Amino acid sequence: MSQQTDQDQDKSMDKKEIAEEEREKMLNEENTKHIGAAPASDLESEEQKPKKKIPIGGIKMPGFCRTKSKEPCKDDEAKPAEVAEVEPTAVNKDAENPGTEKPSTPSKDTKEKEKEGRKGILDAIRLPLVSVFPRKKNKEGDAELGTTGAVGLASVETPDDTGVEKSAAGADDGMETVRLDGDATDDAAPSKQHPLVVCLSAARRNLFVVVATLCILLAVIIIICVACVGPRRNVSQQLKDGKYIETITSCGPVEGVLEDGGFAFRGIPYAVPPVNQERWRPAQPLRRIEHCWEGTYLAHNSSEMCWQRETSGRVDGVEDCLFLDVFTPHVKYDSPLPVVVMIGAETLTGASPGVMQPSAKLARVRDMVFVRPNFRLGVFGFLAVEPLSRSTHPPTSGNYGLSDIIAALEWVQLNIDHFGGDKKSVTLWGHRAGGTLVTTLVGARKAKGLFSRAWVSSGSAIFPGRSLKESEELNKAYLNSLHCSDASCLRKQNSEDLMDAVPESWQHGTPGLPEPREYMANGTHEWLVLDGVILQEHVGQIWARDGLPVKLVIGTTAQSAIPARYMNPNVTLEKHQVEEVIRESLLGTIGLADEALRRYNATKKGLLSLISDIRVICPLLTVARQQEHIPFYVVTQPRGELADPDSDAAAILGSYAARTPEEKRHVSAMQQLFNHYVWHGEVAQEDPKGAKRVLIVDQDILPETDYPNCDFWIKKNIVPNYAKVE
Structure with a gap:
């Protein structure tokens, strides 16, 4: 291994010496060209050959006056141009044909050629600037630099026999070589490929394995989808005989x-x-x-x-x-x-x-x-x-x-x-x-x-x-x-x-x-019983201990308790008749008749409102108060004369025969209240803080803190003791 390394070093030193000699010859030839006219044949061959300019950025030079050059530096006013368009192959051509005649006296044509040479130097410095931008490579001239055109600068790297550029020689001259896109050598490190390209290359090499893996994954996905979705069922059924x-x-x-x-x-x-x-x-x-x-x-x-x-x-x-x-x-x-x-x-x-x-x-x-x-x-x-x-x-x-x-x-x-x-x-x-x-x-x-x-x-x-x-x-x-x-x-x-x-x-x-x-009665019949199987304890005790297991809305109508004898709309009551009914009831016995007449009108509607408050509305309100979030509504919009016990259900079901604009608005409000609750499980008009928990349903829905007169009957122990019993 060490012997091979020594041989490589010797070979490199030989090539370096050859490169030094060629550079000296080239520089001497440059000086000769400006003193005497170049052969016409050479100039004509140079004009006919396509020229390739090496970008000015391709070689970084410390200056025309090279410190390590063997040629002495001259004064600025006498310093000849050191850059010319030189074809690498032309430099060696004179050495191979030493017998070629060179005219010693400059002529008019020679001066024009010299001007063109100077112009070529400027072009070599100015024009190749465009080559720093990417452009399409010359398919024929990318193989070897020396065969595609003349070199635009004197100091170039000479390819060796293997086509590898020597940067060591350039380093000795004080010049640093910047490698171009198309000048990559064989032993240069390959650029890192994109991970996607690597994966695709591996997939092409193992095509059978990739296809088999994809098939297995697809089968697993299908099995999972079928297991999750279950048996396929028709989205909708077809009518039989159109009916x-x-x-x-x-x-x-x-x-x-x-x-x-x-x-x-x-x-x-x-x-x-x-x-x-x-x-x-x-x-x-x-x-x-x-x-x-x-x-x-x-x-x-x-x-x-x-x-x-x-x-x-x-x-x-x-x-x-x-x-x-x-x-x-x-x-x-x-x-x-x-x-x-x-x-x-x-x-x-x-x-x-x-x-x-x-x-x-x-x-x-x-x-x-x-x-x-x-x-x-x-x-x-x-x-x-x-x-x-x-x-x-x-x-x-x-x-x-x-x-x-x-x-x-x-x-x-x-x-x-x-x-x-x-x-x-x-x-x-x-x-x-x-x-x-x-x-x-x-x-x-x-x-x-x-x-x-x-x-x-x-x-x-x-x-x-x-x-x-x-x-x-x-x-x-x-x-x-x-x-x-x-x-x-x-x-x-x-x-x-x-x-x-x-x-x-x-x-x-x-x-x-x-x-x-x-x-004093205590023998009222009750159909429901604590049977120990379905009903094991009182509803109030369950709610107090466990809370509400489901969402609940409770409501009624303003005249929800109408005795059968008053159901006929043709039945009328005079003021004195209403007063007589109230005074003969329990309210008159315990001295609450006058207060009741003050709170309610002495009319048929007022009497039925009084009965409904004591029998249904206020007792249900006490039930709703057992939990914080039980919305409680009272329908006050009359259906004709009264808000009868079925008016809220009829409005929800659409069997409410609304005739007036007020009744139509009430039906719409009641349906929206019910429909929103069924679909979303909430009452939109409910007060989130619980302060206004009573919803008065008239033409619109109005939240209120309480229902009138209920607190009075609760305080007097009339409610819920005399609530309607099923």
């Missing part, structure tokens, strides 16, 4: 009907029929195949109502009544819509669903899915007696109607996505007695996770507080009237006989003002 549409449920396919631009599915079974041995048992969802149907269930017609007693006293219904209706704008799986489950009943003995009757048109206009289930009422829905408790495990009875609502909510969670609904956005809306049932389910353990928000309108503020044993004792009289002492006897009784045996005192209507004897 019918089919979807599926957990018990089989069902067929609905196109109505008013929406779809109606009526009478879909959601629980086992509560007949024969299933009478007075909690609702059983359709989990077994024998409870389902074969083929497609035609959900075209409405189902029959459960047994109930209407306000007029008419009794009607069937026991096999656990069906529900679904109304949806479309049947598809993308963009699911919020769901509203409607629980409507005037009392817990009947008049269900009352005003709570949705439609396919309503679903299309509101862009929501509406579900309305039937549920058991009266003795079939809430009878709590000892023989029935003894026949079940754990021992319990009553609240069968609540179990129906829970089963309907479970059906919604299992099936509503097949009807275009969002099971994660379910609003449970209860009106009047239905509102009482909904309120009792807020916080109930069995209803947990089945709905995300609740809306209660004109419900009761008195919730079940009696134990199962106490209710069984109070209901013994009913058993005695049927002559039954066990559950088997009760289940064999005729349905109509069971309805006729219900005592008149159990039929709850809308009461008027509290009566004097009502102050």
Whole structure:
């Protein structure tokens, strides 16, 4: 290795000496050219040959007077030009042909050539400046510098035999060589390539491995996507015969009907029929195949109502009544819509669903899915007696109607996505007695996770507080009237006989003002009971301990408690008649009649407002005050003469026949309030600080700190002691 290095050094020294000799000859030739004329043949050959200028920046010179040059420096005025256009090959040509004649006397042509030579020096200094900018290389002249044109400066680096430029010689002359773009040598270090170029080169060398890796990655991505998305389902269903549409449920396919631009599915079974041995048992969802149907269930017609007693006293219904209706704008799986489950009943003995009757048109206009289930009422829905408790495990009875609502909510969670609904956005809306049932389910353990928000309108503020044993004792009289002492006897009784045996005192209507004897009464019948299974403790205790598990809105109307005798709009009351009713009530007995007449007008509307405040509005306000963020609204806009108990629900459902501009504005305000809550789970007009928690809904919605007169009745212990009981 060391021997090879010594040889390389010797070779380098030889080449350096040769370069020194050539440079001396070249400089001497330069001086000779300016003293005597150059041969014409050489000049002509130089003019004919294309010249390549080396940029002035290509060689850094300390000056024309080189300190290390063997030629002595002369004075500035006598200093000859040391730069000329010299072709490297021409320098050696004279040495090879020493016999060539050179004229000694300068002629006119020689002087012109000399001028051109000086001009060439200037051009060599001036023109090559453009070469410092990138330009297209000469394909023919990039191989060797000496074969492409004449060199524009005297001091150049002479390529050796291998074509590698020697920078050492230039260093000895005091000149530094700056390498040009096209002058890179073979042994120069290669420039660093871009990482992308390196990757592409490696990919081309291993093409098979790259393709195989990409195929494996693509297969993995497809498998993950299929696993996450699940089976592909049609976005929307096609109509059959232009009228019918089919979807599926957990018990089989069902067929609905196109109505008013929406779809109606009526009478879909959601629980086992509560007949024969299933009478007075909690609702059983359709989990077994024998409870389902074969083929497609035609959900075209409405189902029959459960047994109930209407306000007029008419009794009607069937026991096999656990069906529900679904109304949806479309049947598809993308963009699911919020769901509203409607629980409507005037009392817990009947008049269900009352005003709570949705439609396919309503679903299309509101862009929501509406579900309305039937549920058991009266003795079939809430009878709590000892023989029935003894026949079940754990021992319990009553609240069968609540179990129906829970089963309907479970059906919604299992099936509503097949009807275009969002099971994660379910609003449970209860009106009047239905509102009482909904309120009792807020916080109930069995209803947990089945709905995300609740809306209660004109419900009761008195919730079940009696134990199962106490209710069984109070209901013994009913058993005695049927002559039954066990559950088997009760289940064999005729349905109509069971309805006729219900005592008149159990039929709850809308009461008027509290009566004097009502102050001491303690035997009022309560349908709901703390059964220990569905309702384990009072609603107020659950809220006080655990808070609200879901969002809740409570509201009512200004005349929400209208006794049946005042329902007829033709009934009128004079001032003295109103005063007489108030003085004969409990208020007159305890000396509050004059204060009541001062606070309320002695008119029919004033009397009904007084009754509503004591029975419904102020008791519900006390319930709303149990939690900080329960919005409470009161509708004050009259529908005709009064803001009746159903006016808020009718406005929401669009069955409110608005005639005046004031009524139309009220309907719009009420619908916006409800729709925003269903879609977003919030009341837009609610005071975030909680100071103005009462919303007065007239033509517009106005937040208020309180409702007039409620604090007075609460202070006098009238509210909530005499609230309406279901």
